[in-house]
Amino acid sequence: MNLRHALVLVPALVFSSILCPAAETQTATEDVPALLDFREVVQQAREEVFPAVVYIKTRREALEEGRQATAESAGSGVIISEDGLVLSNWHVVERAIDVRCLLSDGRAMRASVLGTDRTTDLALLRLHFDDGDATDPLPTAPLGDSTGLREGDFVMAMGAPWGLNRSVTLGIIACADRYLPGSSEYSLWLQTDASISPGNSGGPLVNSEGDVVGINTLGILTGGDLGFAVPTETINELLPRLRQRGEVQWTWTGLQLQPLRDFERNTYFDADTGVVVADTDPASPARAAGLRGGDRIVAINGRAVTALSAEALPGIRRHLGLLPPDVPIELDLVRDDAEWTILLEPREKGAVEGREIALRRWDMTVKAINQFEAPDLYFHQPGGVFLYGVRRPGNAMNSGFRPRDIILEIDGRPVASLDDVESAHESALERLDERTRARFTVLRNGLRRQLVLEFARDYDR
Amino acid sequence: MKSPAPIHTFPVAGILFTLSLLLLALSAAAGEAADNTTPRQAEIARAIAPSIVQVAYTLRFDESDPPVSRGWNERCPNCGSYHSDRVESLLQEERPAERPGFILSPDRILTGHLLVHPRFIEKIEVRHGDRTVTARPASYAVEQRALILELSEPLEEARPLEFKPTDNGDLYLVTAQESRGRWVTSVRPIPGSVFVRADGSGGIAAAANSVIVDASGRPVGATMAEELPADDTWKGSPEAWELVSAADMDRKLERLASRTRAQLPRVSLRFRSPREEPSDRYAMARAYSGLGRDDENATEREAVAILLDEGIMLILAELSPSTTGRLERIRVHLPNRDAPADAQFVASLHAYGALLARLDEPVSGIGLSEDSADLAPGRLLLASEIHVSGDQRRAHHETARIADLRKGYRGNLLPDLAGSSENMFLFTPDGELAAFPLEIRRRSVGDGQRRRSAERIVAPAGMLKALLDDLDAHIDPANTPVDPDEEGRLAWVGLEIQPLDSGLARDLNVAAQTENGRTGALVSHVYPGSPAAEAGVEPGDVLLSVTADGLPHPQAVRLDDDSRYSEPFPWDQLDEIPDQYYSYLPLPWTSAANPFNRFLTELGFGSEVTVNAVRDSESIRHTLVLQRGPAHYEAASQHRSDSLGLTVRELTFETRRYFQKTEDDPGLIVARIEPGTDASSSGLKPYELITHINGDPVFTAEQFEDGASVEPELRLSVQRMHQGRIVLLQNASAPDS
16 A cells, blocks of 8 residues: 555455454543543643644655656654654655744744655654754653553544644544554554544644654545554654664565464464464575475564464564664574474665656656565566656657556667666757657566657657 | 523433432432331330230238348330339338239230249239239249249230241330339330350340330240340240249249258257356457357357268358367257257368268268259249248248359359348259358458458359369368367467557558558567477567468458556455456456467468568568467366365466466466355455465366365465465365365
């Protein structure tokens, strides 16, 4: 699932929202007084955190439409330290050229992006203090612990939904350990019915104690209880790295994991401990180390690990992903009732997204094929370039190019990287007077095709 | 008065007098000659008129069949163009067809033979003046296109024509026609034109339904054809023509009916059910276009067969190789039997839409006419119109004559019935088969958009004889029934091709040869070791057209560009698709059964084809022998497990290429998942690969079947692109579970 499109409707989620893993209900010993003080509780929490919420507007590069363009994005954030650190979402500030923040007291400050992580949709910003602003201290909100949350606990989502720069919405935790297939690589989600919509992305999710327990991220408007936030359990682990390195620097083993029990798929393994290896990525450390589908890993570096259900997987993956690269990990596993120990050296994961460039006059945007972002394209052409977007109307579109075509050759010269495309594009622009067409070979649906790109027309006139 | 000088006046006056007398005589003669032409014809017309009657045929539907007419068009002697009353307009306007008739005797009328089955004729009436009398056919002329009617009551006022062949020079053609509500007798002199054919025969142009008279109006002869022979053989009374009585004709038709019931029987062809094809783009395009007359997926066909000697019969059905491949049973419905007789397939014909079979028990066959003169235009013949539909065989027998002979397919002289000739079998009056309906096979590429046009001819018996004499040259060895696991194979040359478009055609400099990219295909991949590789085809070649035996002219290579409108396969959204929509998923790869490969398959395995292509702007030719290809996805071996709810298929050359699996890699494609079954609940999706069962790699459908029948729990290693997972299926059908 693409985190940037927060309004995507996913039918499976409708079903999965009903099947949240059962949790213990909290005995309501403080029922009556809690209800009487409820409004005070809410107000107090609000007063503690609200001032720290900022409204963020960014100007970012928008290359999806096949041309060099900029777009505006808006979202929210929360100030977590007095020296101006702001937490928000990756998709609010990605590709930002310019970031401005509006504080609750009316101060407008510029900010710069310190670090981001696309997979967990987190971003860390730092506010710029101009000389005039140095006087008043910054309001901050303390980061709390989300592990204590239970279904039914009251939470508030704060932020700037739909650009209206000040709102609080109230709800409960609908599910404290939500697993969303496709979006739960390293983290589970907090699911709430507090209204989360584009705009209050990046803002804090606050519990009745006034602690920030999550960062609002995803809202699906047609489902009433479908708002999701990144839990601080995850954020607290990753924050130091974002702060010091500007990125998490995940490592990669190539292990594909599967839980012991899968009710949805009616698949139950005959074991109570461990996590099942579903498969290994090709050319990965796990495959090179000899791990196979069906192996059951019972300990990582001596520490027992178990995934009884899918909800346990993100934690295991996060643990593995934070281990240092090139340092061997000891995996104890069971294969066909025999116990083995295998050493595995994780690799740096690297970018999870390919670089993209917009090509003028050709009216298309090409992007490097990244193994994690476009695995189906990577399957056909590891390390290559694909067509990310076409301009409408535009020369590429008119010539029959379609998004997700993998570019193999331009005018007979093989294309292995974005640089190859860039140089072909530049030389084409230089010889515009002589020739206004280029022959491409693309891979579409697994078959090679030839296409002629005619770019005699200049759509920028 | 004194008398003038008497010297020169007398001779001058005499000369003058003679001259003037001469002039007078000449002018009188000239005047008389001028009177001889137009008044003469008018006189003839008036004189003949009492001998001309109007014959009116009132037509009707026979049950729900509309009347069918053949050769009703007649050339008008006055204006030279064809006038015709179309049968439909006659019925709609509720008026009869009218033709002229000539009185031979008070109760016998000569008229042109109107070729329509008696079942469509409500009544025949003859009108003369203000008298109207009913009539019925009395005799048919054998050589002339004429019919003699017998009146129910004689016409006393009628003046019969008395024919006397004379040698008196000038002859006139008399005919009558209805014009603006009145009957007009037209007279014109003949010969208007004389013609001679290359073979020496010739004649005088005449008009049908006419009597020839001499200058005094005396009948010399009659003709029902558009020409008279140049000699005098046509002169004389029509009663002297060779005639067959109506009673004799009825007897002949009855005999024909019983004979054809036995020798032109209905045949039922039964075919194996075709394998269900995945919903790929080509299959859907074909379904929407309603391709072809014969449904390629038919499981039953009814046809007419011609029984020949020694139990051999010719079944008149055009079956494509993919249909014949599924042929299971041939049953012949002979009369007076409790059960149909079985026949065995012998061979399909290459050029014609027919196949030969042999009855298990020999029966006598129909006699074939040996004499091509039997099919002379105008000559009296018998015809059977035989329709088979469902379990019914309907036959109607009538008199017939062919209108013309024309050079047709492969130079054969083909009879032209001047009207609907489908399902028409022609016989000599003695009951020998003279002509039969035959379809010419036409093969074309690009069957996605166009109906294949069928060419149907009426083939003379001589063609059948020539066929039987040289059977080996006419049969198609590639068009035969095949075993179930060979079914559906494509003729494979080992090419992957893409269609052109205008931009590509221009860039490759083939815009002229490919109609600006509308036809033609570009080779994008050549499979190593394939016939194409051996013939020297290279990627980048542009294929223009194909020539082969059985193709009258080169066929342009045509691939419909469907990839413009199709979406990439939604690999990343497979989990979200509900199971009842699995059958609507498109194929992830491009099917090998594209129009080009289908067309090659129609040409037949073993055929030698020449592909005309262009490489680097130069024309080249590749000669290939078509082979039965390796199985492609649609024809791959599969195993279907109803208890698990899934069907798996083996990997084939194009799917191996798509999934990047070598020959040594295990894998079976999940071809089908039934909604609501264990396979569906387990999260298996169509087009995923199963690589291992309980730890053992699987390569063949048989291995899957063996594993699935024994193990109580199946542990499947499933791959979706690079993502793998383990799926556990409880096997309800295993012995221990």
